[in-house]
Amino acid sequence: QACDDGYTFERHINILKELGIADSACIDQLAAKAKHSLLNELHTYLFPDALPFLKTAQELACVCYLIMSGCVEWQRHKYNASRLQEFFNGWRVVTDNKQKGAPIKTLAKHSMPTQRIIFIDNSYAAADAVKKTSPEVETYVIVRHRDFLPPQEDAENFSSMLGNRKWHLPAHHIITSLGEIDLHEWNLHGGNPANTPPSATSNH
Secondary structure, X not given: XXXXXXXXHXXXXXXXXXXXXXXXXXXXXXXXXXXXXXXXXXXXXXXXXXXXXHHHHHHOOOEEEEEEEEOHHXXXXXXXXXXXHHHOOEEEEEOOHHHOHHHHHHHHHHHOOOOOEEEEEOOHHHHHHHHHHOOXXXXXXXXXXXXXXXXXXXXXXXXXXXXOEEEOHHHOEEEXXXXXXXXXXXXXXXXXXXXXXXXXXXXX
């Protein structure tokens, strides 16, 4: 819920209060500690496959852009605290996941018109938005918890619901780890022009 229309720390806290999992004073106290921890130790909370993937992309001279959604100030703090700046050629914040198609379209048309582009996100809405504006872009939806994977029996004729989200499986690659994307194989057989490095557009 906190991510549907663009994540902010405050929205997350308000949702916890609405759910009534603890009293407001307790949540505010925990939130203050959590915010300090996130902004100062975020690099310790990375998924274990994130850094190896980014290092491989860097070794292969992939051009990587980070597209985030939500509050610009919060996302800037999060980006700085992640200590991953060396792996990205640029970053941008949009209002919500459904707006991520616009910057990808700009990259595809102007910055990387001759390169194969992949887009990785944990949001089906973001992947749908990118596919709609740039159908040539390969979209990957990373689902960290297998309980949220779409049923296999719907793989060929898929139209389903996850809460209030709707997705269409044939349009996207569904993965549970960044390790499932073999950038070496993609670099060799991805159909990129000679001597042109592949480009990966990733959401952190």
